[in-house]
Amino acid sequence: MPATTSPNAPAVAPAAAATPARKPATSVVITGLGVISPLGNTPDALLxxxxxxxxxxxxxTQIPTGAYCVSHGAEARQFTGDIQDYGPLEKSMQRTIKKGSKVMCREIEMGVASAQLALHHAGFSPDQFDRDRTGVLFGSDYIMSLPEEYAEGIAACIEDGKFQFSKWGQQGLPEVNPLWLLKYLPNMPASHIAIYNDLRGPNNSLTLREASSCAAIAEATSTILRGHADALVVGATGSRVHPLRTMHASTQETLAADRDDPTEMSRPFDAARDGSVLGEGAASMLxxxxxxAEARGAAIFGEVIGYGTSAAGEFAGPRPIQIAIANALRAAIRSAQAAGHGDTPVGHVHAHGLADIDFDRDEAAAIVDVFGDVESQPPVTTAKGHFGNLGAGGGMVEIIGSLMCLGSNLFAIRNLDSLAADCPIRAVTDASVAAxxxxISVNVTPQGQAAAVWIRR
Known part of the structure; x- marks a missing residue:
């Protein structure tokens, strides 16, 4: 008797076509750069x-002066959010991004713009990339809403000069833009970049404060080496210039005091350092x-040869920041050794260089722990003397700064007039030092999360 099929039985999907086997990637390289920073919005301007x-x-200019303990910081002043800030785009892409900007706060706009700039710089062309194997990996901090998002809703709940929470559900919430949350979700930079460019490969978001940039590079490198993608847009965005974020930093962190000359406020490793400076920025790389990269004839700007991460909390010992940084540096070196790059000389270290008294002391101790005394260390620099702490995007901006120096001379640590006795590092104090x-670039959070990457020409 012939077999019968129930009319309600699910259809059987045809067997998937066999995918040709791909050879494992031998290494991961950088082919495009995009930056939004207080020093300019191109790699050349940054350098x-x-x-x-x-x-x-x-x-x-973005927040009231005189309202906080400091009135100066490093804003990405050349970034206005205008479509021209996203680089050369086809008209259809311009229209798409303009429409999407309605649900993008400034941090997300900076991140997306840096990604579009990196794709353009890399010569991204749809016919050279498999969209299913091209993705996005982006770092950020938690992104805070602007107070005005709730202003009308709160006003609707005021009675006799007091806010009545019992009215919020019926009278307050309807006054809040229903798309408000989309403007501030930390996974939205990766989402927008993937959607605008139809990148259907791996997509991930990391929220590790200042460690986000190096951690994103580590994860992206691992993803490509595992064979899960051919290419990834990797970036990070952050801002500490924000009505609420600045208030949080003012109460939770040690910030540098205002000076008559605000350009002298950020003083990494200097004997007169007194705290960090707030800033904003974003950067991306392809x-x-x-x-x-070689198959499409791309220009190669660098190769990731090692990476490492660590987290050290209060139970790790009296100086967890030192432990976390040392662990991340050693992990990056071990990673490079395991990949056969152990003989590569470290040209320089791009330090976190927060300019906080305790952080700089502990970072210097970590550098001594890993590399030895001053005579044994590679040169150490940091860009934070120029623009302070950019938050989650800072590490990526700093990495591009170091990458642009390879094969030539380094930049000096700004405002390092007298190296602190508790920071015995081989600090770069003039522009004659070879990069x-x-x-190796390293960043760390106040909670003791550290990440480092090792990149060569």
Missing amino acids: DGLRSGRSGIAEF FESREH GDSF
Whole structure:
């Protein structure tokens, strides 16, 4: 008797076509750069600002001055959110991004703009990329709403001069823009970049404060080496210039006091340092397997040869920041050794260099712990003297600064007039120091999360 099929039985999907096996990636390279920073919105402008000793620190324009313990910081003043800030785009893409800007806060706009700039710089062309194997990996901090998002809703709940929470559900909430949350979700930079460019490969978001940039590079490198993608847009965005974020930083962190000359406020490793400076910025790079980049004839700006992360909390000991940084540096070196790059000289270290008294002391101790005394260490620099702490995007901006220096000279640490006795590092104090052909960059959060990457020419 012939077999019968129930009319309600699910259809059987045809067997998927076999996918040709791909050779594992031998290495991961950088083929495009995009930056939004207080020193400018191109890699060349960033490098010129670093080498010339220009500062991005000035009086705040986005938040009230006199309302906080400081009135100066490093804003990305050349970024206005205008579509021209996203680089050369086809008209259809311009229209799409303009429409999407309605649900993008400033941090997300900066991140998306840096990604579009990196894609353009890399010569991204749809016919050279498999969209299913091209994705996005982006870092950020938690992104805070602007108070005005709730202003009308709160006003609707005021009675006799007092806010009545019992009225919020019926009278307050309807006054809040229903798309409000989309403007501030930390996964939205990766979402927008993928959607605008139809990148259907791996998509991930990391929220590790200042460690986000190096952690994103580590995860992206691992993803490509595992064979899960051919190319990834990798970036990070952050801002500490914000009505609420600035208030949080003012109460939770040690900030540098205002000075008559605000450009002298951020003083990494200096004997007169007294705290960090608030800033904002974003940067992105296009990462590809070497095989993919070479097959399309792309210019290669660098290669990731090692990476490492660590977290050390209060139970780790009296100086967890030192432990976390040392662990991340050692992990990056071990990673490079395991990949056969152990003989590569470290041209320089791009330090976190927060300019906080305790952080700088502990970071210097970590550098001594890993590399030895001053005579044994590679040169150490940091860009934070120029623009302070940019938050989650700072590490990516700093990495591009170091990458642009490889094969030539480094930039000096701005405002380092007298190296602190508790910071025994081989600090770069003039522009005659060679950057070498590779560098290790490291960043750390106040909670003791650290990440480091090792990149060579």
